[in-house]
Amino acid sequence: MNNIIENYKEHFDRLQSSPTSNAMSVLAAVRQNAFNAFSKMGIPTARHEEWKYTRIGSLFNAELQFPANLLPSIEAELEAIRLPGYEQANELVFVNGYFNSSLSRIRSAELITLTMEEAAAGEYKDFVLRYLGDSSRYLKDGINALNTAFTQGGVFLHVKKGQAIEHPVYIYNITDARTAAILAQPRSLVHIGENAQVQLVETYSTIGIADSFTNQVMEVVMEKDSLVEYYKIQNDASHASLVSTTHFLQTGKSYLHTVTISLNGAIVRNNLNVILEAEHCEAHLYGLYFQGGKSHIDNHTIVDNVKPNCFSNELYKGILNNEASGVFNGKIFVRPQAQKTNAYQSNKNVLLSDAASVNTKPQLEIFADDVKCSHGCTVGQLDEEALFYLRSRGISEKIARFLMIRAFAADILEHIKPAPIHAYVEQLISERLEFHIL
Amino acid sequence: MLTIKNLQAGIEGKRILNGINLDIKAGEVHAIMGPNGSGKSTLASVLAGRQDYEVTGGSVEFLGKDLLELSPEERACEGLFLAFQYPVEIPGLSTTNFIKTAVNEIRKYHGEKPLDAVGFLRLMKEKMALMNIDQSLLSRPLNEGFSGGEKKRNEIFQMAMLQPRLAILDETDSGLDIDAIRIVANGVNKIHSKENAVLVVTHYQRLLDYIVPDFVHVLYNGRIVKSGTKELALELEEKGYDFIKNEIDVTEQVG
Ligand SMILES: Nc1ncnc2c1ncn2[C@@H]1O[C@H](COP(=O)(O)OP(=O)(O)O)[C@@H](O)[C@H]1O
Ligand SMILES: [Mg+2]
Numbered sequence: 001m002n003n004i005i006e007n008y009k010e011h012f013d014r015l016q017s018s019p020t021s022n023a024m025s026v027l028a029a030v031r032q033n034a035f036n037a038f039s040k041m042g043i044p045t046a047r048h049e050e051w052k053y054t055r056i057g058s059l060f061n062a063e064l065q066f067p068a069n070l071l072p073s074i075e076a077e078l079e080a081i082r083l084p085g086y087e088q089a090n091e092l093v094f095v096n097g098y099f100n101s102s103l104s105r106i107r108s109a110e111l112i113t114l115t116m117e118e119a120a121a122g123e124y125k126d127f128v129l130r131y132l133g134d135s136s137r138y139l140k141d142g143i144n145a146l147n148t149a150f151t152q153g154g155v156f157l158h159v160k161k162g163q164a165i166e167h168p169v170y171i172y173n174i175t176d177a178r179t180a181a182i183l184a185q186p187r188s189l190v191h192i193g194e195n196a197q198v199q200l201v202e203t204y205s206t207i208g209i210a211d212s213f214t215n216q217v218m219e220v221v222m223e224k225d226s227l228v229e230y231y232k233i234q235n236d237a238s239h240a241s242l243v244s245t246t247h248f249l250q251t252g253k254s255y256l257h258t259v260t261i262s263l264n265g266a267i268v269r270n271n272l273n274v275i276l277e278a279e280h281c282e283a284h285l286y287g288l289y290f291q292g293g294k295s296h297i298d299n300h301t302i303v304d305n306v307k308p309n310c311f312s313n314e315l316y317k318g319i320l321n322n323e324a325s326g327v328f329n330g331k332i333f334v335r336p337q338a339q340k341t342n343a344y345q346s347n348k349n350v351l352l353s354d355a356a357s358v359n360t361k362p363q364l365e366i367f368a369d370d371v372k373c374s375h376g377c378t379v380g381q382l383d384e385e386a387l388f389y390l391r392s393r394g395i396s397e398k399i400a401r402f403l404m405i406r407a408f409a410a411d412i413l414e415h416i417k418p419a420p421i422h423a424y425v426e427q428l429i430s431e432r433l434e435f436h437i438l
Numbered sequence: 439m440l441t442i443k444n445l446q447a448g449i450e451g452k453r454i455l456n457g458i459n460l461d462i463k464a465g466e467v468h469a470i471m472g473p474n475g476s477g478k479s480t481l482a483s484v485l486a487g488r489q490d491y492e493v494t495g496g497s498v499e500f501l502g503k504d505l506l507e508l509s510p511e512e513r514a515c516e517g518l519f520l521a522f523q524y525p526v527e528i529p530g531l532s533t534t535n536f537i538k539t540a541v542n543e544i545r546k547y548h549g550e551k552p553l554d555a556v557g558f559l560r561l562m563k564e565k566m567a568l569m570n571i572d573q574s575l576l577s578r579p580l581n582e583g584f585s586g587g588e589k590k591r592n593e594i595f596q597m598a599m600l601q602p603r604l605a606i607l608d609e610t611d612s613g614l615d616i617d618a619i620r621i622v623a624n625g626v627n628k629i630h631s632k633e634n635a636v637l638v639v640t641h642y643q644r645l646l647d648y649i650v651p652d653f654v655h656v657l658y659n660g661r662i663v664k665s666g667t668k669e670l671a672l673e674l675e676e677k678g679y680d681f682i683k684n685e686i687d688v689t690e691q692v693g
Contacts, residue, residue: 388489392487392510392511393543394514397511407529
């Protein structure tokens with residue numbers, strides 16, 4: 001552990017003393033605080049309450065390289081990674097954690113796209129100072145601090161007041177592990193102005209056969225009357241690990257809709273924070289994980305009701321095959337002031353094999369009395385009675401399982417609104433089904 | 439068509455069927471009646487291939503094949519259909535999509551090409567008219583939130599779509615009012631022909647006013663204790679099952 005901290009200190013000192021760094025004192029200060037925190041906390045172990053079932057320490061035993069901000073040639077690979085509908089979409093490309101403007105295509109003029117360094121030095125300085133690192137109020141661990149400590153080459157997005165971005169924003173997080181095992185740490189800060197609207201879609205792709213570890217943080221600040229749809233689609237290689245943190249701060253009455261789809265990876269940990277800091281906010285959190293092999297998928301969600309009269313609905317569903325393991329931890333906080341909160345949560349799991357497992361834990365901390373909250377979780381197998389019903393109609397066992405898993409996933413998938421992305425995920429699920437249901 | 443010889447079956451070591459003998463020929467309608475718990479659903483389930491039940495003896499031949507050797511889906515493809523006493527709800531699976539899959543799986547089994555969208559729609563429309571069933575029901579998830587009557591009608595609609603050789607109706611009348619019973623029975627009668635047979639499992643005689651059986655069998659304690667024509671059903675209705683029970687229990691004591 002100390003080795004890691006010492007090793008990373010060298011990288012950190014180099015970053016802080018680099019000529020580009022000194023000029024951006026805002027970022028340098030944020031980084032310094034975060035590195036101090038990282039040095040104290042280190043990489044979270046199983047002793048950390050929030051990391052009991054997800055062990056990422058061993059990932060750091062491998063020689064993970066801090067990649068330099070050099071542009072590897074990935075044009076051809078990018079073509080294969082592009083999501084359907086890209087011809088119309090805005091595309092943001094991160095390579096090894098660095099935002100790459102030459103590969104990115106911004107089609108909507110209303111979408112302000114800056115590097116974090118530019119944003120921190122210019123007119124958005126105060127905003128960056130105020131909100132960059134806001135997620136650390138909730139995620140008190142070394143892995144979140146590590147990303148912030150190495151904030152460089154990130155991106156700042158701003159959707160201006162009253163603007164609705166017509167085309168979705170596709171964000172590709174690409175890790176080039178062709179020559180070495182890579183630690184990539186993409187960072188972004190997004191400001192959705194008053195009465196603005198945007199659809200965000202993120203994917204993760206590792207190129208090459210070496211291990212990759214992506215430690216990503218995105219923080220999104222939503223103003224009054226704004227609307228955000230956020231889709232996270234994870235179908236990376238089996239040797240690719242990921243900690244993906246997405247932090248939404250709803251500072252005015254606003255509407256958030258998120259769908260998290262996890263289909264493959266080595267160790268995948270998603271932190272989804274939704275902070276309802278204004279009255280009458282609404283948030284919908286949907287998730288589907290369908291994994292096999294020895295993969296591990298962990299969804300940690302937080303819905304924090306700070307102000308009264310907010311509504312949140314959360315439904316996560318999981319299908320685990322082979323030796324795959326899953327974790328669901330859903331926290332709902334209702335602060336003393338947050339009367340008339342409506343908060344619902346449900347997690348349902350189907351285990352397709354005896355060796356698959358899931359740990360599911362709702363965690364409600366309610367400090368107001370006039371609230372409606374519910375939670376529930378289930379773990380089971382595919383319903384034998386239903387399988388028999390389908391088979392009794394001439395449907396083979398394989399197809400019957402196929403239909404039942406699709407049916408189970410249906411009420412998550414229906415919430416993916418952009419048509420090309422919906423079709424794309426349906427296709428990925430079909431491929432997964434072909435793969436898992438022999 | 440179906441020949442059951444000395445069929446014995448049970449679950450978790452418990453004997454439920456104690457030697458059933460039954461012979462059904464193409465074109466015939468048979469009714470099995472009996473008090474609750476006598477083993478009617480067990481018989482239907484064993485014939486359809488439910489794996490929870492263990493067959494401990496006897497044989498079943500269906501259209502020249504050893505039925506007990508076949509998987510549930512093979513039995514269906516060979517022409518056996520069970521209308522469930524308790525149809526299963528599957529949220530997220532559209533009824534139409536389910537039926538289309540079933541129709542095409544059975545076609546595949548017989549080496550036929552799948553029906554295309556147009557062909558399937560035509561078949562659906564024809565059977566919907568026949569069964570007096572509404573499109574809106576079929577576009578909903580399978581049986582989810584269906585009333586008891588809608589579920590049973592959906593069972594009979596599936597039967598019409600799959601065109602089985604032998605249809606077993608397990609208490610298709612239970613929980614239905616008289617109008618619903620008439621609709622269901624009508625559907626069954628419309629697709630009944632010389633080529634196929636129907637086995638009606640019921641607790642009450644009233645369904646048999648509409649689906650008139652050629653033979654009536656009384657099941658009691660896992661055995662067919664009495665067989666006759668449709669008059670037997672009327673006698674049961676009049677005297678209740680106790681008269682059979684007394685008769686049997688007396689003979690068993692004597693024997
Ligand atoms: N899955 C089961 N597990 C245990 N006992 C069963 C099961 N299914 C049926 N039985 C028993 O077998 C007997 C016959 O049941 P069933 O075939 O449902 O009768 P019927 O349909 O004539 O009412 C009953 O005593 C019932 O309790
Ligand atoms: Mg029964």
